[in-house]
Amino acid sequence: MAFTLFAIGVLMVPIAVMVAFSFNDPRGRFNYSWNEFSLDAWLDPFGVPELATALGNTLLVAGLAALIATALGTPLALALTRSRLRGKGAANVLVLIPLATPEINFGAALLAFYVATVTVQPWETLIPKGVLFPLGLNTVLIGHVTFCVSFVVITVRARLLGFPSSLEEAALDLGATRWVAFWKVVFPLIRPGILAGGLLAFALSLDDFVVTNFTAGTEAMFPTWLFSLMRRELPPQIDVVGVMIFAISVSAAIAATVMASRNVQVAATAEGEIDRA
């Protein structure tokens, strides 16, 4: 236990450095060495050209990617757990392979594909120029949705495997249509899983550097914009934004945990009532 607490302490050190250096007034253009305490960066958090645009783009893509990936992944998880269809194995592999592919290979392949839509037949005629190339927010979004879908599927599936299918069968036997059985029984039970999957997708998209780097082109996304900025300067505002993202993510995670545990209690009482009935 002592080792664990020590290790957690060490894990926190870079975060402490980030918080401390957001209050630094650096001597040169690079915020790498401590000079003196200052609130300047916090009073003007977006005072670096393009920072607000890049952060806005990143948040927009993360939000949309989470929504689309959840919309695609949840039905996929339902179909993969609750059916005995032939070809399910193939669909399973299709979901798992993106998890075993290094991001760089996927990002590179996606870039090659986007480039191919303007240079290789038959794509040249099939896909009009401007849809997938030149690169932009839409191409980043496609990449993020693609690697997020698998994570949503496994999160929702873990939740679906957590309760027996007899609950929805009971509803069907009692005369509910599939639609009603889904919305009244299954959906409330898997809602925490869907929420967790969506949040995970949001966090993964927000955090992603590699796929973004390959698919953003000249569009300013926070991580790739920062990567090129770091060669010229490193203003303390970067740490301020880092602290903001940290605070927002931690509160979102706490909220999700609280909501999930409340839902588990609701589900447990529902299950108890069904048992009694």
Place this chain on the structure above:
Amino acid sequence: MEESDAKPRRQRSRSQRWLVLVLLAPGVIWLAVFFVLPLLQMLSISVSTGSLETGFTGPPEYWDLSNYADLFSRYSSNFRNSIVLGGFATVFVLLIGYPIAYAIATRGGRYKNLLLMLVVAPFFTSYLVRIVSWQTLLGPEGPLLSLLRNVGIASDGFTMLGTPAAVVAGLTYQLIPFAVLPLYSAIERLDPRLVEAAEDLYAGPWRFGYAAGALAGGLLFGGAIALLSRSTPPPTTILVAALAGAALGSLLVGRCMSESFVRVLLPLSAPGIFAATLLTGIPALGDYVNASLLGSPDTQMVGNAIASLFLVQNDYVSAAALSFIGMVVLLVAVAWYTRAVGAKRVLEDAV
């Protein structure tokens, strides 16, 4: 009675099949178009000729395997770095992650979730901002070196940033939660009474603990000093490091690992170790951001070469070939590892 019952049921199963297809279709089509198709396209470009300006000519009219011919010799140091740096990072992550996960799972009590949250918390900020923090921390004027200089351990010329060790440290840090979470869920599932049962059956301290610990510690420390220094150190330094590692390893393993742990809990948590190895190994071997921001031109990994061919040199044909080779090497390694562990079902369990 039976007849009237059979008909609706058949209808129900048919409508259910439609429903399943409707549920599957959007996700499957999306993954086929934006995941499988790009990978096939990359494979096709890797045997094509041409450039972004002229367009590509590829299969079926044109095949050119020569792009693959000299990849290994051209990028041998990149492959070596990926394997050495990624490999060390994976080993360190497991060595650090296992005790953390073990302690939280067995002794966390009602603070389990809080402790897990604390392990994951540092990763709630942006990936690149975390690397910037590491740069600050390890930098020539950063807090760590200032401290070491003041205490007198480090000389003025001593640097940490730009060494292979810095890349491994950064990678290890980034990947710890990917190991702790699967290890925790594997260990937490185990029944603590198994240990009591083992002890009732005369499980004592592990007899080979001191020897095994010495061997592992010696190899790890010696290897780390030999392979992760900026320039190859003299053999005496490696020997001293190996001996120190052996002493430390034998003390830790001999003291801390009982027979009930080595022969009962450790094998039973193998699914977690398997999942943790894959979840850290794959990103570690494919990484290039840590190598470029914390390392030096000597620490470039395969990922750096792919990124620079694609994004700087615009040499799509070589880039596609290198990326494809890298992926195949990794998939073969994963397949071999899966077979070696004999864990086909483990992967399904873990996810």
